[in-house]
Amino acid sequence: MLQLSKFPFKTLKTVPGWSDNKWTWLLLQAGxxxxxxxxxxxxxxxxxxxxxxxxxxxxxxxxxxxxxxxxxxxxxxxxxxxxxxxxxxxxxxxxxxxxxxxxxxxxxxxxxxxxxxxxxxxxxxxxxxxxxxxxxxxxxxxxxxxxxxxxxxxxxxxxxxxxxxxxxxxxxxxxxxxxxxxxxxxxxxxxxxxxxxxxxxxxxxxxxxxxxxxxxxxxxxxxxxxxxxxxxxxxxxxxxxxxxxxxxxxxxxxxxxxxxxxxxxxxxxxxxxxxxxxxxxxxxxxxxxxxxxxxxxxxxxxxxxxxxADEKWLVWPENIAPFSHYLIIIWDNKQKALEFAKKLENEWKEVIIDDRDIWFWQKASDADLLGIPYRIVISDKTIEKWWYEIKARNSDEVKILTF
Ligand SMILES: [Zn+2]
Incomplete structure (x- = not known):
């Protein structure tokens, strides 16, 4: 698993101006x-x-x-x-x-x-x-x-x-x-x-x-x-x-x-x-x-x-994406997130854990920009009920599943 708090590369907030085609700038912007x-x-x-x-x-x-x-x-x-x-x-x-x-x-x-x-x-x-x-x-x-x-x-x-x-x-x-x-x-x-x-x-x-x-x-x-x-x-x-x-x-x-x-x-x-x-x-x-x-x-x-790619950002098919799941942590739930990521990895999934100290919307927008097939959100509210939220990159539907 990859923990973004320990990762040297970052996405760019805006489109880099030095390329002449959309696919190149998307790959540049997403890192x-x-x-x-x-x-x-x-x-x-x-x-x-x-x-x-x-x-x-x-x-x-x-x-x-x-x-x-x-x-x-x-x-x-x-x-x-x-x-x-x-x-x-x-x-x-x-x-x-x-x-x-x-x-x-x-x-x-x-x-x-x-x-x-x-x-x-x-x-x-x-x-x-x-x-x-x-x-x-x-x-x-x-x-x-x-x-x-x-x-x-x-x-x-x-x-x-x-x-x-x-x-x-x-x-x-x-x-x-x-x-x-x-x-x-x-x-x-x-x-x-x-x-x-x-x-x-x-x-x-x-x-x-x-x-x-x-x-x-x-x-x-x-x-x-x-x-x-x-x-x-x-x-x-x-x-x-x-x-x-x-x-x-x-x-x-x-x-x-x-x-x-x-x-x-x-x-x-x-x-x-x-x-x-x-x-x-x-x-x-x-x-x-x-x-x-x-x-x-x-x-x-x-x-x-x-x-x-959709009209905005990258979308990878599941078998080609660099990682399959992008796990967003809200508040201080790192231990729970690590345990959950391990469970996913035992099922052959590849997980990015976004444990950076930034706003939720910034994490959600990076997940979309990178084109990772599934985004998972874990917060105090969901953990309390043994739930997590999952959304596919190419859909707007948010599902609630149990751990
Ligand atoms: Zn012919």
């Missing part, structure tokens, strides 16, 4: 984040807890399709990027130099790390029955169009999964499993029905890639949706004239979205660049096909904040 640079953020305690909730949902679903969690370095040597011909072709690559003129990349994606890393463990066909690894990692893009917020930032948190297969057929089977897991993830994050499966350009990987674009009024992308078959297309593949890649219709409408995940067909590009091959039953060396599946973790926090 989830602080801005370090226009496109880089510090996550305070509530922000970290929320990110962890999102990560845990992703982790559970990826573990269920036999993907194994690892954590790779943010750096990689220039030589690896020269092998894949991407040192000069990736225009967003952050390059850093250390003494002795040695150059490194601050990774925007990890193919140049994961491929040689897995090479040590992949020798024969037996090693490829279940070879999928993923990580949660901070990514860097030297983005010329960097915007404030995390929509087009130079630093952001991604989940990236890499899968290694003997052939296209086995990859297709795993792709369907991953697609199912991703649908479950987006369902549990409450954004599945607002998310469009979108054709996009392959960036530096292939002709097409696939993105999941979540409908969002202030999103950074325009998605072109075919009026006839509802297939969505990213603006990168709609040049001057629109032609649906599925039904060839040229009628479309534009919807504002934010990209929340993508898939790249890496094929044999990276495995061949590093000479990663496997031996089959006859000890003949064969090519390995790879895919990469990404989810923008920090971006999803922003998207959910925006989607669920």
């Amino acid at each position: 989830y984040i602080r801005q370090e640079l226009a496109w880089a953020y510090n996550y305070l305690h509530y922000g970290v807890k929320t990110l962890e909730k999102i990560k845990q949902i992703v982790r559970e679903e990826l573990n269920s399709i036999w993907a194994i969690e690892i954590l790779m370095s943010s750096f990689s040597p220039k030589e690896s990027w020269l092998k894949t011909w991407r040192w000069d072709s990736v225009d967003v690559l952050f390059k850093v130099e250390w003494s002795g003129n040695k150059q490194y990349a601050l990774n925007p994606t990890h193919e140049e790390v994961v491929t040689p890393l897995m090479q040590e463990f992949i020798q024969s066909y037996k090693d490829l029955d279940n070879c999928q690894v993923y990580q949660f990692q901070t990514k860097f893009r030297n983005e010329t169009r960097a915007k404030s917020g995390v929509l087009r930032g130079r630093e952001f948190i991604m989940k990236d999964l890499y899968s290694f297969h003997k052939n296209q057929e086995e990859l297709d089977i795993y792709f369907e499993k991953a697609h199912g897991a991703y649908n479950r993830i987006f369902d549990r994050l409450w954004i599945w029905k607002d998310t469009l499966y979108t054709f996009a350009s392959g960036w530096v990987f292939s002709k097409y890639s696939y993105e999941f674009q979540t409908i969002l009024e202030i999103g950074e992308d325009n998605v072109y949706v075919c009026e006839k078959c509802w297939q969505a297309h990213n603006n990168e593949i709609v040049e001057e004239t629109f032609k649906c890649v599925e039904c060839w219709s040229n009628e479309y409408k534009i919807i504002k979205t934010s990209e929340t995940w993508n898939i790249f067909k890496l094929s044999t590009k990276f495995s061949n660049a590093f000479g990663l091959k496997y031996a089959d039953e006859k000890w003949i060396q064969n090519e390995i096909v790879m895919w990469c599946y990404g989810i923008g973790i920090s971006r999803i926090m922003w998207v959910i904040a925006e989607k669920f």
